[in-house]
Amino acid sequence: MHANFSDTKLRESGDEKVFNNVCEAFGKNIKRHMDVYGEHNELRLTGLHETQSIHSFSYGVSDRGASIRIPIGTVEDGWKGRLEDRRPASNADPYKIASVIVKTTKSTY
Numbered sequence: 525m526h527a528n529f530s531d532t533k534l535r536e537s538g539d540e541k542v543f544n545n546v547c548e549a550f551g552k553n554i555k556r557h558m559d560v561y562g563e564h565n566e567l568r569l570t571g572l573h574e575t576q577s578i579h580s581f582s583y584g585v586s587d588r589g590a591s592i593r594i595p596i597g598t599v600e601d602g603w604k605g606r607l608e609d610r611r612p613a614s615n616a617d618p619y620k621i622a623s624v625i626v627k628t629t630k631s632t633y
Contacts, residue, residue: 525562525614529625530606533633538602545632546607547583547592553628554581560620562613569611576611 533542550557558565558578569578576582576591583592585599591611598605612621 525612525616525618525621527609527612527618527621527625528606529609529622529629531629534606534629535604538604540603542632543594543598543603543607546629547594549628549632550592550609551581551583553624554579557609557611557624557628560616560624561611562616564615565611565613568613578611 534546537543566578569575574588576589580591582590583594584590585594586596587593588610591609593608593610595605595608598607609621609625
């Protein structure tokens with residue numbers, strides 16, 4: 525499962541710094557996110573096969589191997605759009621995922 529997310533600020537800001545700040549906040553909270561991103565992620569998030577290691581964090585434009593992928597459409601739309609957290613597993617509780625994403629995202633504003 526990937527978690528695609530946005531809020532009004534991400535959809536309307538038009539500022540690359542806003543997106544970088546959100547991504548940096550996710551990188552500072554790896555454990556908080558991984559604690560709710562499902563079971564056995566250590567078997568899936570190896571750093572191979574278009575995944576980042578469970579112990580590392582990265583983000584990038586159109587980077588399918590990153591923890592957070594910034595879709596090229598977001599950049600092409602003038603830094604207005606969404607982000608994609610590629611770490612959640614299909615066995616995770618989507619409500620817990622949404623909660624931690626909102627908490628981390630809102631901490632950057």
